[in-house]
Amino acid sequence: MNKGPHISIKPEHLLDLFGFPLTNSFLTAIIVLLLFVLTTIYYNSQLKKVKRSNFFYLLQFIFKGIYNFFKTVLGTRIDDLFPLIASLFIYILLLNWFGLLPGVGSILISVRENQGESHFVPLLRGNTTDLNTTLVLAVVAFSSIQYYGIKGLGLAGYLGKFFNFSNPISLVTGLLEVISEFSRIISFAFRLFGNIFAGEVILSIIAFLIPVLVSFPFLLLEIFVGFIQAFVFAMLTAVFINLATMKAH
Amino acid sequence: MSTEAVKLLATAIAISIGVIGPGIGIGIIGGKAVEAMGRNPEAESTIRNTMILAIVFAESLAIFALVIAFILRFI
Numbered sequence: 001m002n003k004g005p006h007i008s009i010k011p012e013h014l015l016d017l018f019g020f021p022l023t024n025s026f027l028t029a030i031i032v033l034l035l036f037v038l039t040t041i042y043y044n045s046q047l048k049k050v051k052r053s054n055f056f057y058l059l060q061f062i063f064k065g066i067y068n069f070f071k072t073v074l075g076t077r078i079d080d081l082f083p084l085i086a087s088l089f090i091y092i093l094l095l096n097w098f099g100l101l102p103g104v105g106s107i108l109i110s111v112r113e114n115q116g117e118s119h120f121v122p123l124l125r126g127n128t129t130d131l132n133t134t135l136v137l138a139v140v141a142f143s144s145i146q147y148y149g150i151k152g153l154g155l156a157g158y159l160g161k162f163f164n165f166s167n168p169i170s171l172v173t174g175l176l177e178v179i180s181e182f183s184r185i186i187s188f189a190f191r192l193f194g195n196i197f198a199g200e201v202i203l204s205i206i207a208f209l210i211p212v213l214v215s216f217p218f219l220l221l222e223i224f225v226g227f228i229q230a231f232v233f234a235m236l237t238a239v240f241i242n243l244a245t246m247k248a249h
Numbered sequence: 250m251s252t253e254a255v256k257l258l259a260t261a262i263a264i265s266i267g268v269i270g271p272g273i274g275i276g277i278i279g280g281k282a283v284e285a286m287g288r289n290p291e292a293e294s295t296i297r298n299t300m301i302l303a304i305v306f307a308e309s310l311a312i313f314a315l316v317i318a319f320i321l322r323f324i
Contacts, residue, residue: 232301
């Protein structure tokens with residue numbers, strides 16, 4: 001670990017804000033969230049104008065593409081679910097791609113740990129390479145799946161999918177369903193985290209082995225993987241909501 | 250063997266055995282999807298979406314192995 005590239009699986013601690021630890025991945029999340037919110041405010045303000053800018057039409061083109069794609073998955077429920085699905089997609093996409101920008105992970109600042117010697121840590125770190133973020137996103141996806149399931153089938157109908165006392169076999173499969181429902185949180189979180197973190201590790205190791213030109217195809221691969229992972233996260237949320245609102249058979 | 254050596258071996262074994270199954274699975278999924286597209290070219294977009302979903306499910310197993318390997322290596 002002394003000679004190789006610096007890889008840490010957890011985000012580094014930068015400073016304390018009123019007793020709240022500020023980590024480098026949290027800083028990135030704040031920047032991306034500001035970008036996200038400012039873009040939505042801009043889009044909303046342009047919506048009321050008569051003469052709109054070109055950037056508005058670019059955004060609208062992107063949103064329309066997302067809308068039409070998820071319409072093939074969700075059908076008529078798309079109007080209800082579009083804000084959730086599209087927000088998940090665009091936010092995760094921005095997080096993934098922000099981690100690939102030059103300077104993220106390569107600008108170092110010196111941090112002193114409680115009266116110890118100071119050492120260098122990256123100022124910014126791609127936010128989806130932090131397990132906390134992906135876990136929170138997974139919990140958001142999971143709770144919205146449960147919410148729409150209960151909304152679609154009613155509380156009794158939804159619980160009836162899991163607790164079925166008519167015969168012993170359906171009782172056991174129902175309990176297995178409960179376990180698989182909760183394992184979705186873990187698989188959502190680790191899928192996103194594992195893919196993006198593995199990408200970061202590959203990029204740093206390739207740049208460490210052959211510094212010139214060779215990391216470029218891997219960078220392209222990471223752009224593709226970031227898109228696919230954001231797409232898959234939103235798509236799985238949509239498919240699971242579809243499954244949750246379906247009647248038990 | 251020292252603890253460090255066993256840890257390195259465990260990392261290598263975890264990821265190398267862990268990706269065998271998903272590798273085979275993704276190969277089968279891709280091959281079958283191409284077969285289905287050849288039989289029914291109009292349904293290409295539906296097949297592609299289903300293929301991506303299936304690949305993702307297979308891939309997540311490999312990702313679990315990868316996470317185990319990372320944990321063994323870096324923690």
